[in-house]
Amino acid sequence: MSNIKPAIPKGTRDFSPSEMVKRNYIFDTIKSVFKKFGYQEIQTPTMENLSTLTGKYGDEGDKLIFKILNSGDYLGKVTSDKLLDLDSNGLTSQISEKALRYDLTVPFARYVVMHQNDISFPFKRFQIQPVWRADRPQKGRYREFYQCDADVVGSESLLNEAEFILIYDEALKSLGLTDFTIKINNRKILSGIAEIIGKPELIVDLTVAIDKLDKIGLDGVCKELIERGFSEVDIDILKPVILLEGSNTEKLDKLKQVLGSSEIALKGISEIETIFNYLAHFKKLNGICELDITLARGLNYYTGAIFEVKTNEVAMGSIGGGGRYDDLTGVFGLKNLTGVGISFGADRIYDVLLELNLFPQNTEETTRVLISNFDSQAELFALPILQQLREAGIATELYPSNAKLKKQMSYANDKKIPFVILIGSDEMAKNVVTLKNMESGEQTRIPIQDLAKQF
């Protein structure tokens, strides 16, 4: 048998014990904030029907869905023209009917429609599960990563939007981040801009181009706009909007002037104002949220507010995003149900916290006490002690063989176990144990009945 090289697919990772401690710290922190705001947890399957996912994420997104090959003789039913024509797209639908989930929002929409009779609206759910994207991996980008989503469906109140900003703020601050920006925009404003130019059909091109402002600058954006079908005249109208500056209120006032003739834009502006007004009433939260008209976000289904969170302390893509989608459940047959939600990118947050050294030091969860195993007699003598400590709620283990003491001590040291109990013939005769503090090196003899009190 040939040796196969141990490897994992690119863009995936193993998580070792010390990493899991840190990851769980992030999940637990976010989860507790979600719960505090009244969200309940659900989970959905790793696989969805391919038809559930396709068409929801745009053309680019569809390409990045991991498809699962049908079981059995998957070529048996393929019509030969698809094979002979080398028609990959046509072939895919015939040999794959399942796919790995691409995000948590679309499966959630599917969930809501399937369980609509059991749900009382507004329904606030959170979900922390991995998602998969067939992207080229790079810094901060993985093919398997966790999202932490909170969504509410069945409520059009903009209070939800305001609360999501509070959730972002509280969760990220709890994780120790201090300098981050929560950006907000509204898809309706973007639609209004496209409308005023008279090219509503180019809204996607418009948003994709102006989204790159901070990356390629104004000249780059103008160049891209022209490539995407806009004229010099259009750009003259766009410029003041793209280069909007000042406080949120100043920006809003300016937008009202420029976009005043567009009903939809005014609606979007008014929504933002309402959200800011809610935020103002949550005191202490002045200016945590910044209106950014260049914020576009790729996903097709957003219709109202759009959020994005970036840290300013580390070069990293966005660590969270979200928005309102008015009709996500419509394609599954449930009309007129609006939703809004946000997502935390746990893996990117992990990378950020690691780089900033923000993980708490004492998150090492390990054994408290190791009982050494000197010989078979001591091993049996140790068993009731082992049980006694565990019953007292102390994480305790007995070294499973009578290896050299040096080896056993190294084991305790490597595993950062703070206490070691030594039991030899002398201790057994006197019904005591020797307790060693691994940090100070100090050793004391303790009567067995007093042992549990020591920890």
Place this chain on the structure above:
RNA sequence: GUAGAUGUAGCUCAGCUGGUUAGAGCAUCGGUUUGUGGUACCGAGGGUCGUGGGUUCGAGCCCCAUCAUUUACCCCA
């Protein structure tokens, strides 16, 4: 999909304009210490130099191909 970078020990890497037997640190194991880790000292094991071809008296180093990893673009968390 487009472009660049890098593949040498379990890990991180060094290896000169091509020249004897390819090195270091860390990790592992053993010893100094048969009842003591973390520190110190001594020692050991571990390498088809990614793979295949070519140039050369001679290739880890040069050339070509191929695979893998990685960074950036597109797009995204």
